[in-house]
Amino acid sequence: MPKRLMTGLYWFLAFEFVLGAVTKYWPGDTIFSTAYSVKFAEWGYPSWMRFLVGAPEGAAAVLLVIPHKQTRFLAATTLTFVLTGTVTTHIINHDPAVESWAAPTHLLTMGVLALANRPADWRDLLRTPATPTARTPRPSNKMTKMQHLRGNP
Template sequence: MVRRLVTVFYWIIALEFLVGAVTKYWPGTGPLGSDYAAKFTGWGYPAWVRFLVGSIELVCAVLLVIPNRRARFLGAGSLVLLLVGAVTTHIVNHDPVSESTAAPLHLVITAVFALVNWPAHWTDLLPGRRGRVGAATGG
């Protein structure tokens, strides 16, 4: 039961980032959000950065729903880095609280996801690794 709830939570957060990625690609003000082309240029970023951010959100959303700790860690860890930039952008530009609450909230959630899926050793992130030899004995 708990495992299913956790899986549903991963899917909900991934869906939110999927919607966020779609809004980054949407030209003008779309049905799902505001005009990110204007927002990104207003924040001082080149117009193409919104596509980069949307692509990162899309890839990370897919990684979050793969039932593999390594994939979930890479997705959540990448989102933590992206969201630190988003929170910093909102702070530097003095955005109103109504527009600035989603980024720190999602930063905390993805940081928890990253901590829960933290690998025992950095080499566990490499392809084909199932765990270090001697990791249980410290050798």
Template sequence: MSETSSRDWPRRLLIGFYWFLAAEFVLGAMTKFAPGETVFGPAYSVKFADWGYPSWFRFVIGGVELICAILLVVPRRRARFLGAGALVVVLVGAVVTHVANQDPIYESVSAPLHLAIMAAIAWASRPAHWRELRPVRRVPLSDQG
């Protein structure tokens, strides 16, 4: 095995993980667009109404999930950051919805798990100028001597 390929496998594994997550969110979006029952139970139009949202809101959430899934696999850091960041917002809403509605744990475990993953991806993909933990102190020109 060459030295280049041995150093390249962690990057390829990470890209595969992004594609896996994107596939999950595409599947989730498609189930929100589906008119009837899904592999995950009742129709999302019914679920959203039971949660207290208008049934059409599933299309908004499904659309955001679909766009974000695409952004996760675009090979640009900024796209991945935007996709993961938007999914963090959606998943915070999902977690709050599941907690507020006291859904069973087997229905509620996916949202917090994916929230943690997307928060980690957003943090790792944040813009370079945000990585400085403390702002750079600017010295006025008059004080430089």
């Protein structure tokens, strides 16, 4: 996929999850649905639980737009855990598919992005990106001709 298209996808997903986090902190009804304090109570959770879901959702959304594989992997993995709970909640509560189709779609998307951005070695998650080291200069053509004329290999 072209890099610009992937960057646009990350920004779009980040926007969606920031919007989701903001609506979880919103005290009343939103233009999308009823207040999350009411929804969480209907699902059998305490209403303050929405803050525990909204915080990692918002933080992961910010990490999605940082163009490093490590941060995008951590964001996608965090959102995969959050969305697993979301999908499970929708299944347990027998929510209609019309209301809950976005959660499994985003779960699948985040799973694919987590796999695409996974590190080759898990210890790479704890390492800081290496800074480029100074390279030894290559000899120029003129310099190699001079060495050849002197008899140096």
